[in-house]
Amino acid sequence: MAEDCAQEVMATVWLKAPLFDPSRASVSTWIFTIARNKNIDAFRKQRRPEPEDLTWGPESEPEAVDILTLQQETEQLRLAMSVLPDAQLALLQKAYFGDLSHSEIAIETGLPLGTIKSRLRLALEKLRQSMK
16 A cells, blocks of 8 residues: 555656645655645545445334334424524525535525524534434
């Protein structure tokens, strides 16, 4: 793995040499930064499950206790969400059920990004407190 990483670093240095800016860092710092990033990428690749490690086919049915627990938690979450202020609830729905990023929500609503983050943080904290 170390040899592969070193080879990738040298190939990157060779290909990106025209991008090196001596006013920003020394050559060694630039190369060590590339090496560090390649090392991090290699470790991340190692942690990913291989396709053969993933489960295929139908999963076993959950236990009745697990189903009941999930139903109770779902109802508790529904009640906690019903008492949120409308502004927080709307943003929460867009972020988690609408799968929009904070930036996309800002564009859609016209609200500042900081306001969106604050409202979502407050909403999540209220939900966390209610779910205890």
